[in-house]
Amino acid sequence: MNFARLLLFGAIAYLVWRMLNPPLRRSDDRQRRAAPPDxxxxxRCVQCGTHMPVASLSAGGRCRRCS
Structure with missing residues (x-):
């Protein structure tokens, strides 16, 4: 009976400790999720007029289909 009480007390102490001290991994996850991508x-493509990201246009301002 004393061993069961000791286990119960240990389990309760562990749960209280976990609630008061969150793991460090959560803060790392929050930092990764917090910054949305820019x-x-x-x-607009010079020739066909399609709107595209600037990085996918050629130096002349044309899309892949038109260049």
Whole structure:
């Protein structure tokens, strides 16, 4: 009976400790999720007029289909 009480007391102490001291991994996860990705500026293809991200246009301002 004393061993069962000791286990019960240990389990309760562990649960209280876990509630008061959250794991460090959660803060790392929050930092990764907190920063939303930046938007990419859009531009229009010079030849066909399709709006595309600036990074996917060629130096002349044309999309892949038109260049």
């Amino acid at each position: 938007y990419e500026p859009m531009a």
